Amino acid sequence: MTHPATPSPLFGRPYKALVLGARGAIGHAFVEAFQADANCIHVEVISRSVNGFDLLDAESIRQQAAICQAAGPFEVIIDATGALTIEGVGPEKSLASLREDALLRNFQVNAIxxxxxxxxxxxxxxxGRSIYAKLSARVGSISENTKGGWYGYRAAKAALNMLLQTAAIELQRKNPELRVVALQPGTVRSELSKVFSSSVPHLLEPAESVAGMWSALQSLQAKSGAHYVDNTGEQISW
Incomplete structure (x- = not known):
């Protein structure tokens, strides 16, 4: 049986958290972790099944943020949304398998x-001290791409990383203590990774991944721009 991860107190004070994509494996594990932490006085849960939240609908995003305003402000926001297989189309293995519609949808879901x-x-x-963290992926690293393939997912995650970096620079002009983070969760046992994880020697349970990411998030120092880290706290090259 998987037990929820128990994070240490955020900067040693009570806090509120909000989780987007809270019904996915990692999002749900984050919710459980916050609920298990006595210092977390409230966790706001946002997902398609609970709130009708639609990442492909800009108005839905705006409306959900407006609804959540009354429960804030939040010291931690986790965006655990994302998809590897979209509308039945998985990562491409070659140029010959590229489809315009699949590439566009990858960018819509994973970056826009x-x-x-x-x-x-x-x-x-x-x-003051606060965190906005978004699940990214190591395959979004341009400098670490040595295998090729997975065109749409790689490119969308690389675009996401640039967008996070750009947003961090702007947001930190008002709040230098804000940490904006691109998070690599590791290969986690979930529906997202199910088809592609047979060759992975050790799959992380969602709670295990979240415990590592939460520890990494709390150890990050304030800096200009975004952080790009994995579930062990290791910095990833952009």
Missing amino acids: GPILAIRHFAPLLAS
Whole structure:
């Protein structure tokens, strides 16, 4: 049986958290972790099944942020949305398998929707020490791409990383203590990774991944721009 991760107190004080994509494996594990932490006085849960939240609908994103405003401000916002297989189309293995519609949808789900979420949810962050973290992927690293393939997913995650970096620079002009983070969760046992994880020697349970990411988030120092880290706290090259 998997037990929820128990995070240490955020900067040693009570806090509120908000989780986007709270019904996915990692999002749900984040919710459980916050609920298990006595210092977390409230966790706001946002997902398609609970709230009708639609990452592909800009108005839905705006409306959900407006609804959540009354429960804020939040010291921590986690965006655990994302998809590897979209409408039945998985990662491409070659140039010959590229499809325009699949590439566009990959960018909509994994880059455009998330940056619109930052646009509308970032104003709900508390002033001072706070975190806005978005699940990214190591395959979004341009410098670490040595295998090729996975065109749409790689490119969308690389675009997401640039968008996070750009948003961090802007948001930190008002709040230098804000940490904006691109998070690599590791290969986690979930529906997202199910088809592609047979060759992975050790799959992380969602709670295990979240415990590592939460520890990494709390150890990050304030800096100009975004952080790009994995579930062990290791910095990833952009």
